[in-house]
Amino acid sequence: MKREPFFWISISCGLVIMAFILLPLIEMMTAPSLSMLKETIQDKDVVRSIWLSIYTAGLAALISFVLGTPLAYLLARTSFRGKRLVESIIDLPIAIPHPVVGIAILSIAGKNHWIGQILSELGIRIMGSVTGIITVLTLVGIPFYLNATKAGFEGISPRLEKVSRSLGASMSSTFFRITFPLAWRSMLIGLIMCSARAISEFGAVVIVAYHPMIAPVMIYERFEAYGLKYSQPVAVWLVSISLLLFLLLRILTSGNRKET
Amino acid sequence: MIKIQDLNINLKEFKLRNICLSVEKNEFFILMGPTGAGKTVLLEAIAGLIPLASGRILIGEREITRLPPEKRGISIVYQDFALFPHLTVLENITYGLRFHRIEKIQAEKRLDRLLEVLNLFNLKERLPVNLSGGEKQRVALARALMVEPKVLLLDEPLSALDPNFREEVRGALKSLHQSSNTTFLMVTHDFVEVLSLAGRAAVMNKGHIEQTGQVKEIFEKPASPFVADFVGMKNLFKASFNETYAMVSGLKIEIGRIVDPSSHYVAVRPEDIVISREKFSSSMRNNYSGIITQINNQGFYYEIAVQIKDVSFKGLITKGSLIELGLEEGIPVYVSFKASAVHVF
Numbered sequence: 001m002k003r004e005p006f007f008w009i010s011i012s013c014g015l016v017i018m019a020f021i022l023l024p025l026i027e028m029m030t031a032p033s034l035s036m037l038k039e040t041i042q043d044k045d046v047v048r049s050i051w052l053s054i055y056t057a058g059l060a061a062l063i064s065f066v067l068g069t070p071l072a073y074l075l076a077r078t079s080f081r082g083k084r085l086v087e088s089i090i091d092l093p094i095a096i097p098h099p100v101v102g103i104a105i106l107s108i109a110g111k112n113h114w115i116g117q118i119l120s121e122l123g124i125r126i127m128g129s130v131t132g133i134i135t136v137l138t139l140v141g142i143p144f145y146l147n148a149t150k151a152g153f154e155g156i157s158p159r160l161e162k163v164s165r166s167l168g169a170s171m172s173s174t175f176f177r178i179t180f181p182l183a184w185r186s187m188l189i190g191l192i193m194c195s196a197r198a199i200s201e202f203g204a205v206v207i208v209a210y211h212p213m214i215a216p217v218m219i220y221e222r223f224e225a226y227g228l229k230y231s232q233p234v235a236v237w238l239v240s241i242s243l244l245l246f247l248l249l250r251i252l253t254s255g256n257r258k259e260t
Numbered sequence: 261m262i263k264i265q266d267l268n269i270n271l272k273e274f275k276l277r278n279i280c281l282s283v284e285k286n287e288f289f290i291l292m293g294p295t296g297a298g299k300t301v302l303l304e305a306i307a308g309l310i311p312l313a314s315g316r317i318l319i320g321e322r323e324i325t326r327l328p329p330e331k332r333g334i335s336i337v338y339q340d341f342a343l344f345p346h347l348t349v350l351e352n353i354t355y356g357l358r359f360h361r362i363e364k365i366q367a368e369k370r371l372d373r374l375l376e377v378l379n380l381f382n383l384k385e386r387l388p389v390n391l392s393g394g395e396k397q398r399v400a401l402a403r404a405l406m407v408e409p410k411v412l413l414l415d416e417p418l419s420a421l422d423p424n425f426r427e428e429v430r431g432a433l434k435s436l437h438q439s440s441n442t443t444f445l446m447v448t449h450d451f452v453e454v455l456s457l458a459g460r461a462a463v464m465n466k467g468h469i470e471q472t473g474q475v476k477e478i479f480e481k482p483a484s485p486f487v488a489d490f491v492g493m494k495n496l497f498k499a500s501f502n503e504t505y506a507m508v509s510g511l512k513i514e515i516g517r518i519v520d521p522s523s524h525y526v527a528v529r530p531e532d533i534v535i536s537r538e539k540f541s542s543s544m545r546n547n548y549s550g551i552i553t554q555i556n557n558q559g560f561y562y563e564i565a566v567q568i569k570d571v572s573f574k575g576l577i578t579k580g581s582l583i584e585l586g587l588e589e590g591i592p593v594y595v596s597f598k599a600s601a602v603h604v605f
Contacts, residue, residue, distance in 0.1 A: 157340070157342060159338050159340065159342040160342050160344060162304070162307070162309045162329070162336065162342070163336060163338070163342045163344075163403075164344075164355070165308075165309065165328070165329040165330050166307050166308075166309070166329050166330070166332070166334055166335050166336045166404075166409075167330075167335065167355055167356030167359065167403070167404075167407055168330045168356050168359030168360055168407060169330055169355075169356075169359055170328075170330055170359075171328075173359070177355075178344055181346050182345065182346055
């Protein structure tokens with residue numbers, strides 16, 4: 001069978017995109033020598049900032065999970081006036097430039113704002129603190145969790161919940177016995193996307209908290225101060241460790257797959 | 261057993277108006293009606309899954325209007341089965357047990373009986389994804405009956421099944437109904453199901469009930485033009501009445517009885533119409549000559565449209581008769597029917 005030109009155009013475009021994504025990444029990942037990588041990971045500052053990146057992103061995902069799950073369920077199951085508006089508001093952090101997110105957070109956390117005043121009375125500091133980092137990471141990550149989880153809930157027929165109720169299960173029993181077991185895979189994907197987004201955040205964090213230094217800020221600082229060669233090894237470690245963690249998470253949770 | 265009084269529902273897509281319905285204990289009651297009539301909405305309202313605008317629902321002597329679904333003792337079976345995909349057949353069936361106080365021995369007895377009646381013994385450990393449509397619906401039935409509900413609501417339980425499975429599940433429904441104390445309320449638009457299962461039935465249209473009564477009564481004495489049309493009265497005409505006959509655009513139809521002066525329509529079921537090439541000499545009081553305008557193949561039957569003056573009658577005949585009589589479009593025929601076959605409302 002003779003292939004049409006359209007087929008070859010599709011293939012070529014696909015190859016260009018693959019190369020566009022993979023070439024720079026492969027080049028960066030393979031640029032530092034092993035000895036340099038080893039030296040970098042022995043640097044206490046590097047380890048500290050990678051660890052900070054991972055656990056603040058993890059906490060942002062955890063906060064999204066706790067706060068976001070009920071909202072995602074509500075959005076999936078009900079229709080109300082202004083639902084579109086709520087959904088657009090949720091997508092806002094994806095659309096606005098990252099430094100703007102940081103500036104926005106600072107403008108309510110400052111001494112001139114009543115929220116900032118309450119926070120400072122409670123002894124909570126946003127500027128230049130881990131709390132601040134987690135705050136902005138949650139803000140930029142939560143839309144991804146909400147959208148994935150909402151889609152997961154929407155994929156479950158409301159009739160399953162109705163049947164469960166009619167069989168005697170209360171609303172909460174129904175959620176934990178039917179809805180959650182069927183949706184948790186989507187929730188997990190939401191968590192991974194949320195924390196992946198959080199780990200990669202730079203612009204918002206650098207405004208709110210240059211120190212303590214998360215890995216992307218350190219990579220930027222080393223690039224500014226010493227150039228490409230010194231920033232690459234930190235980047236390699238950050239990318240490798242995060243990929244490994246996500247892979248591990250998926251492997252751990254893909255076991256005893258009953259339903260397909 | 262089920263008493264619905266002046267029930268009104270206002271949803272975006274559906275409105276139910278002044279629904280009054282009363283179903284006896286252990287009755288097999290069927291709700292009929294075209295798509296969009298609000299049958300499913302009514303079922304879900306009875307189950308407590310949809311909020312009412314007004315009205316009351318009683319089960320036995322107990323008012324359940326404000327009870328949450330889990331406290332009503334009403335099970336529901338949907339057309340698409342709604343089995344829990346992450347649970348095995350056995351886990352699906354016994355799902356409701358943990359929410360009810362049922363003695364273990366009794367529960368096991370009931371489980372065994374349901375597995376036997378519904379022929380599910382060999383499927384216990386399967387997941388729903390590995391079941392056929394008929395098997396899925398049998399599991400859904402077992403799950404619904406396992407908690408021994410006072411009322412079982414069935415929302416077109418057979419319509420998603422292949423014809424051969426349909427018969428099998430229909431049989432199961434019948435025997436389950438006969439061997440339990442549960443009241444069955446089923447939605448369908450399949451007349452075979454209505455005739456083989458139901459005692460009484462109601463016809464719904466556009467959110468209200470058109471007629472309630474014995475199935476025979478609904479099919480034989482439709483109370484409104486809509487019901488007549490819905491249950492298959494194809495020949496439905498606006499008429500004026502005079503003594504014992506009706507006038508339908510200049511056509512005189514003998515009814516053989518004095519009719520209620522408030523009547524406006526006459527109807528004749530297509531299967532009550534006799535079509536012949538020669539003038540039919542019999543006791544039938546209505547005989548007309550006309551021209552065949554259309555012949556429609558309807559599977560086992562052919563629907564013949566005959567134009568008589570300004571009126572078009574539809575009759576049903578078998579393929580054999582069609583060939584024997586040599587019927588074709590455009591040829592003249594005679595149409596006859598008994599006066600007693602004319603329904604007036």
